Amino acid sequence: MPQETPEFDFSTDKNADQSADHLAGSAPGGAAIRVPGRVIIGVDEAGRGPLAGPVVAAAVVLGNGVPAGLNDSKKLSAKRRAALDEGIRATCHWAVAVVGPEEIDEINIFQATMVAMTRCVRDLAAQLPGDPEIVLIDGNQTPERRCAEWRWNARAIVGGDGIEPAISAASIVAKEWRDRLMIEAAAAHPHYGWERNKGYGSAEHMAALKEHGPAPLHRRSFRPVAEAER
Numbered sequence: 598m599p600q601e602t603p604e605f606d607f608s609t610d611k612n613a614d615q616s617a618d619h620l621a622g623s624a625p626g627g628a629a630i631r632v633p634g635r636v637i638i639g640v641d642e643a644g645r646g647p648l649a650g651p652v653v654a655a656a657v658v659l660g661n662g663v664p665a666g667l668n669d670s671k672k673l674s675a676k677r678r679a680a681l682d683e684g685i686r687a688t689c690h691w692a693v694a695v696v697g698p699e700e701i702d703e704i705n706i707f708q709a710t711m712v713a714m715t716r717c718v719r720d721l722a723a724q725l726p727g728d729p730e731i732v733l734i735d736g737n738q739t740p741e742r743r744c745a746e747w748r749w750n751a752r753a754i755v756g757g758d759g760i761e762p763a764i765s766a767a768s769i770v771a772k773e774w775r776d777r778l779m780i781e782a783a784a785a786h787p788h789y790g791w792e793r794n795k796g797y798g799s800a801e802h803m804a805a806l807k808e809h810g811p812a813p814l815h816r817r818s819f820r821p822v823a824e825a826e827r
Contacts, residue, residue: 636725638718638749639763641735642710643670643771647796648806648822649789649815650779651697652706654713655771656721658729659763660689667765669758670772682773685766692721693774702818711740715747722749733757735764786812 636658644652664684666677673681685691694716701709718732732739732751735758739751754761758768776795783791788809790801796814798821806815806825815822 636727636729637763638721638729638732639734639757639761639765639767640714640718640732641670641758641764641768641771642713643768643775644796645706645710647816648798648802648819649698649791649796649812650782651695651775652701652709652713653693653695653771653775653778654710654717655691655693655767655774656714656717656732657685657763657766657770658690658721658725659766662688663762663766664688667762667769669756669765670768672759673769678769678773681766681769685770689766690721690724691767691770692717692724693770694720695774695778698814698816701816705818706816708743711738711743711747715740715744718749719746733761733764735761735768782814786814788812 638656638658640654640656642652642654644650664681666673666681667685670678694713696709696713696716700712704712714734722729729749732749734751734753735756737753737755739753740747741751754764757764759765779791779795783789788805789796789812790799790805793799794802796802803821806821811817811822811825815825817823817826
């Protein structure tokens with residue numbers, strides 16, 4: 598049977614430099630922006646595939662002193678990724694947007710990802726002295742013509758998180774942000790091992806889903822979760 602625990606809202610200590618105030622929202626921050634030349638925003642997401650938790654998108658404009666060693670977040674050790682995340686948020690301008698499970702179920706995970714990207718770019722662009730020259734997005738699709746609010750020149754780059762530094766930085770920030778949210782959520786819903794699997798369908802997670810049913814943070818539109826509710 599599904600759990601009847603209250604919806605966990607991912608609220609935190611309200612320190613926007615560490616975590617989001619709400620499950621669905623955005624949190625801009627970073628160093629004072631200095632962009633005398635071309636302004637390029639890099640965008641990436643984390644959490645399209647998990648059975649539980651939000652999808653998170655990050656947008657980054659690289660600043661002076663950006664840490665060396667940027668790469669696809671999936672290719673970095675947890676220790677190195679955490680150090681880079683801290684360095685990026687200290688030296689770059691950035692914004693994060695979080696779209697929670699209820700909205701994912703309402704509009705589907707693809708559209709939720711496009712919405713998260715749009716929101717984080719909107720919040721970052723609001724801090725810039727003018728529109729960015731271009732927004733570089735990891736993957737093969739952009740929110741252009743998919744989100745009414747999208748109004749920036751954009752280009753999708755397959756494998757961009759490994760070759761475009763601004764996208765690499767965004768991938769690291771998004772991954773670390775989402776991981777922190779899932780670790781916090783695991784404390785409220787300890788059965789599923791989210792602190793280890795981050796909501797992905799690991800054997801541990803699938804077994805717990807079968808035994809305990811879905812938690813409020815599970816995505817009901819994903820087949821394994823829907824089947825566990827029957």
